[in-house]
Amino acid sequence: MDGTILDDMRSALRGPVIAAQDPAYDEARKIYNAMIDRYPAAIVRCSDAADVMAAVDFIRDRELELAVRGGGHSGAGLCEVDDAVTIDLSPMRWARVDPVARTARVGGGSQLGDLDHAAHAFGLATPAGIMSTTGVGGLTLGGGHGHLTRKYGLTIDNLVAADVVLADGSFVVASESQHPDLFWALRGGGGNFGIVTSFRFRLHPVGDVVVAVTLWPADQTREVLRWYRDFLPQAPEDLNGFFAALAVPPAPPFPEEIHGQRMCGVVWCWLGDPEDADAALAAVQEPGKPIFHFTAPMPYPALQSMFDELIPTGLQWYWRGDFFDRITDDAVDVHAKYAENLPTDLSTMHLYPVDAAAARVDPEDTAWSYRDAVWSGIIGGVDPDPANAETIRQWCVDYWDELHPHSMGGAYVNFIGEGESQDRVKATYRDHYARLTGIKNAYDPTNLFHANQNIEPDR
Structure with missing residues (x-):
């Protein structure tokens, strides 16, 4: 990018504009997934919604390419594009709670930990992810699930309103009463329709929770997974548990003595009376005695940050996902095969429950089209060493290729990996894709916001 354009951009914006010649550039372009190594033409760190409006106008009017970075957690690296201008929302990192209304307003560059911390002071929370370092924006726009989903639904089921900068540089509030078509699309449709500079969420009573981790040897995966698939859907909604190979x-x-051993297991979160937690978890003995079973009460933000140090920024990542309405015996065999042959110590597979409260929302109420799913699955090849990048990628692809025929066809949009086809996006939205295309036509007819799992305009 030539110096004249950079000077003009710096004059137009309040936040810093970082280009390749600047000392801060290499650090500024780093994202969570170190397998993604891209070189934006510039990184614009927007300080507020006015900055975002000015940046959108500047980029659009000069026919530059645009990408949007919230928390930088995109596994596919969609928050950065070579030679594009990245609108970086990270300075807009704040959370403000109204304890009387039980709502929280959250800046577009915030991480889940910011929301969890602010809400916990009032004994409140909303369902959103399992790691405090995840960006609020990307997670929410994709739909969002986490430890509280069986009790309180998806993240988008708790979204009350969003402040949005549109492709024409204008600012709107999207809610059930204002721009309801846009609000519908934002709830699961990804970053296709505008840049959300703040979110307003409904909060629920959540203080300390009882956390449990139960592990069995990997060679018991078949027995454990068959038990889990039958047990969890009929368990009380106060109990959430995601299955993992690890x-x-x-x-x-x-x-x-068990460090490094291949295991299968479940990470549990109990929201009910702590005195009832042991009874709710007594069934973990049924598939065979666990090698390890740990329970402890802890503040909800402590659970949300439990994995942060284990998988920090800067690792090699490759992931793919799918939705499942059942776990067939054939799928169990596939999981068992790959659980016993994890390529690296950080590679994993998770099955997150998206039933119960999430399933009771009408499928037509939001862009999320898989209200009939019971699990959202992710296969993640992870390692710190770039030399292992191809190994973990191939393991993930092979695992997914064998498992996908037993899925529902689409995936949580945030779990679609780099290089997957447009057909995967269409499969993820099913019958909602046509409606989303119409909303894209109305709000972004030139596809300015295309650095995402893209919903293309058709005009």
Whole structure:
């Protein structure tokens, strides 16, 4: 990008504009997934909604390419594009709670930990992810699920309103009563329709929770997964538990003698009376005695940050996902095969429940089209060493290729990996894709916002 354009951009914006010649450039372009190594023409760190409006106008009027970065957690690296201008919302990182109305307003560059911390002071929370470092924006616009989903639904089911900068540079509030078509699309349609500079969420009573981790040897995956698929959907909605294939981390609370061992397990969150947690979890003995079973009460933000140090920014990542309405015996065999052959100690597979409260929302109420799903699955190849990038990618692809025929066809849009086809996006939105295309035509007819799992305008 030539110096004249950079000077004009710096004059137009309040926040810093970082270009390739600037000392801060290499650090500024880093994102969560170190497998993504891209070189934007410039990174614009917007300080407020006015800055975002000015940046959109500047980029559009000069026919530059645009990408949007919230928390920088995109597994496919969609928050950065070579030679494009990245609108970086990270300075807009704040959360403000109204404890009387039980709502929270959250800046577009915030991470989940910011929301969790602010809400916990009032004994409140909203369902959103399992890691405090995840960006609020990307997670919410994709739909959002987490430890509280069986009780309180998806993140988008708790979205009350959003402040949005549109492709023409204008600012609108989207809600059930204002721009309701846009609000519908934002709830699951990704970053296709504008840049959300703040979100307003409904909060629920959540203080300390009881956390449990139960592990069995990987060679018991068949027995454990068959038990889990039958047990969890009929369990009380106060109990959430995601299934995982993993290597045991070399850290507390895990005893040293099982560090590094391949295991299958469930991470549980109990929202009911702590005195009832042991009874709710008594069934973990049924598929075979666990190697490890740990329970402890802890503040909800502590659960949300439990995995942060295990998988920090800067690792190699490749992931793919799918929705499942059932876990067939054939799918169990596929999971068992790959659980026993994890390529690296950080590679994993998770099955997140999206039933119960999430399933009771009418499928037509939001862009999320899989209200009939029971699990949202992700296969993640993870390792710190770039030399292992192809190994973890191939393991993930092979696993997914074998498992996908047993899925519902589409995936949580945030779990679609780099290089997957446009057909995957269409499969993810099913019958909603046509309606989303119409809303795209209305709000972004030139596809300015295309650095995402793109919904293309048709005019």
